[in-house]
Amino acid sequence: MKGCGKSNLAATLLDMYGSTALVYDTLSEYPDTAAYDRYVPANRYNSAELEKITRAVMRSRRYRLFIIDEANRYCPSKPSPLPQAIADLNDWCRHEQYDIVPVYLCRRPTQLNQDLTEQADYLCIFRLAGVNDVKYLNELSAGLGDTVRQLSQYHFVMVDQARNYQVMRPVKKAIKSNH
Numbered sequence: 001m002k003g004c005g006k007s008n009l010a011a012t013l014l015d016m017y018g019s020t021a022l023v024y025d026t027l028s029e030y031p032d033t034a035a036y037d038r039y040v041p042a043n044r045y046n047s048a049e050l051e052k053i054t055r056a057v058m059r060s061r062r063y064r065l066f067i068i069d070e071a072n073r074y075c076p077s078k079p080s081p082l083p084q085a086i087a088d089l090n091d092w093c094r095h096e097q098y099d100i101v102p103v104y105l106c107r108r109p110t111q112l113n114q115d116l117t118e119q120a121d122y123l124c125i126f127r128l129a130g131v132n133d134v135k136y137l138n139e140l141s142a143g144l145g146d147t148v149r150q151l152s153q154y155h156f157v158m159v160d161q162a163r164n165y166q167v168m169r170p171v172k173k174a175i176k177s178n179h
Contacts, residue, residue: 005154009171017065026070047074051085071104072111110136123159127151
């Protein structure tokens with residue numbers, strides 16, 4: 001949901017990784033004066049541009065954290081296939097020698113490709129009220145959707161690889177928009 005804390009959590013992670021972090025800043029909401037790098041696409045609807053940047057990130061091996069904001073725009077749920085570069089990154093990050101953590105931010109888990117949500121090491125889920133989201137999350141882990149629906153503002157649920165979950169306190173960092 002809008003204003004629930006996703007961008008604050010992302011900014012906190014970006015700050016932690018500093019110069020080894022890059023955010024694909026789809027909506028141009030992260031500061032350009034931060035210690036991490038940001039890329040604002042010329043066309044936020046162009047998945048070819050994301051693929052180009054993703055390939056560059058993989059080739060350079062400079063970044064340890066790569067966040068794609070509004071990832072559901074580029075990696076919609078099945079039956080849509082993942083863009084090839086994202087599929088490769090998803091495979092690549094599973095091997096320690098590549099040392100990169102991809103983070104896919106989206107408003108609703110049902111809108112993100114299931115290859116990303118179902119293979120994720122961790123899911124951070126903020127308050128959701130959509131019937132389909134709640135149902136999907138309850139199928140992922142018993143009671144998860146009901147827990148997410150009842151979260152207090154800015155709290156989130158951290159879901160681990162075994163799909164166990166716990167409610168986390170809010171991240172208190174506020175990002176400042178470029179606007």
